[in-house]
Amino acid sequence: MPKLLVVDDDPDMLDLVRAALERDGHQVDTETDAAAVQPARCRMYDLLLLDVMMPGEDGFSLCSRIRAEVDCPILFLTARAEDAALIQGFGLGADDYIKKPFRIAELCARVNAHLRRELRQPTHTLRRGGVRFDMQAKAAMAGEHILPFTKSEYAICEHLALHAGQVFTKEQLYEAVFGFDAEGDASAVAEHIKNIRAKLKTAGLSPIETVWGVGYKWRKDSVL
Numbered sequence: 001m002p003k004l005l006v007v008d009d010d011p012d013m014l015d016l017v018r019a020a021l022e023r024d025g026h027q028v029d030t031e032t033d034a035a036a037v038q039p040a041r042c043r044m045y046d047l048l049l050l051d052v053m054m055p056g057e058d059g060f061s062l063c064s065r066i067r068a069e070v071d072c073p074i075l076f077l078t079a080r081a082e083d084a085a086l087i088q089g090f091g092l093g094a095d096d097y098i099k100k101p102f103r104i105a106e107l108c109a110r111v112n113a114h115l116r117r118e119l120r121q122p123t124h125t126l127r128r129g130g131v132r133f134d135m136q137a138k139a140a141m142a143g144e145h146i147l148p149f150t151k152s153e154y155a156i157c158e159h160l161a162l163h164a165g166q167v168f169t170k171e172q173l174y175e176a177v178f179g180f181d182a183e184g185d186a187s188a189v190a191e192h193i194k195n196i197r198a199k200l201k202t203a204g205l206s207p208i209e210t211v212w213g214v215g216y217k218w219r220k221d222s223v224l
Contacts, residue, residue, distance in 0.1 A: 002115050003027045003044060007034050007062065008051035008077065017049065017077075020104045021111060034062040039069040043129075047114055049098075052078035052089070060092055067093035068143050071127035073114040077102075128161040128218060129207030131200070142203035152177065153196050156189065157218075160208060165220035167211045 004026050006017050014030040021028045031037055034050070034057040042048060048070070050059035057065075063074055073095040078085065086097060098110055126133040132141045138154055140147045149157060155177040160168065168176070170189040193216055197208060209219050 001025060001027050002046040003029070004047050004049065004111070005029050005031065005037070005042065005045045006049040007031045007037060007054075007059070008049075009033075009054040010051070013051070013077075016104075017107065020108060024108045024112065026111070034058065037062060037066070039066045042066050042070045042072075045072055046118065047072050047111060048074045049111070050074060050076055052076050052080055052085070060088060063089070063092045063094055069130045071129070073118065075110065075114065126158070126161060128164055130203070130205045131157070131161065131207065133158055133161060142200070142205060145203060147199050147203065149196065149199060153192055153199070156192050157196055157208075160216065160218035164218045167214050167217045169215040173216065 002025075004021060006014055006021075006028060008014050008017070008030075009032050011032065014032065018028040018030055029045075034054050050062055052059040059076055059078070063076075067074065074093060075096045075098060076089050076094050077098050077100060078089075079100040089097060095114060096110060098107055124135055126135060130142055131147070133139075134141070135158065138151070138158075140149055140154060140157060156173055159173065159176050170187065173189045193208060197206065200206060200208070207219050209217050211217060
């Protein structure tokens with residue numbers, strides 16, 4: 001069941017949106033105070049709906065604060081229809097806008113479309129655990145900084161991130177990255193993982209988890 005977070009200072013709007021999305025089979029949490037929303041909490045969700053116009057911290061500010069650490073789609077609920085506002089939101093990393101007043105059918109259709117898109121296997125870019133993978137250039141970034149992975153390190157990271165939550169043995173990772181016919185030792189994977197973790201640590205990230213006695217996995221975004 002997809003898990004969603006809706007942030008809006010209007011309790012009546014929150015009740016309306018929650019009821020509609022729950023009828024559509026989603027688990028919905030709500031929050032009236034944008035400043036109370038932390039990136040670690042957001043990683044638990046499959047999609048975020050943020051109101052733009054809120055007292056204190058607004059939706060634009062919240063999106064800017066969490067986007068680098070949140071991989072799921074972010075949709076704005078807004079009464080501001082002018083082009084400048086739309087451009088600003090997309091520039092901050094928003095995936096879509098739903099203009100108020102909206103029809104419940106449109107809200108549900110937009111949310112479900114983005115959730116379906118997330119299930120597709122990415123071929124160009126991938127965001128996982130604070131890392132953005134450029135799958136064409138074979139480069140990884142944390143925020144605005146390029147992570148200095150070697151070719152092998154990048155390949156291991158990309159494979160783990162593509163299958164977040166799945167545990168791989170050293171042998172499985174070696175075969176997936178280097179192929180069945182590669183000349184080498186699967187034990188080299190452990191050294192690669194060590195180097196990858198060190199480089200991720202400099203960016204304040206630690207998405208790779210050791211499953212003792214089995215292997216490694218990239219933590220699912222929905223799990224803290």
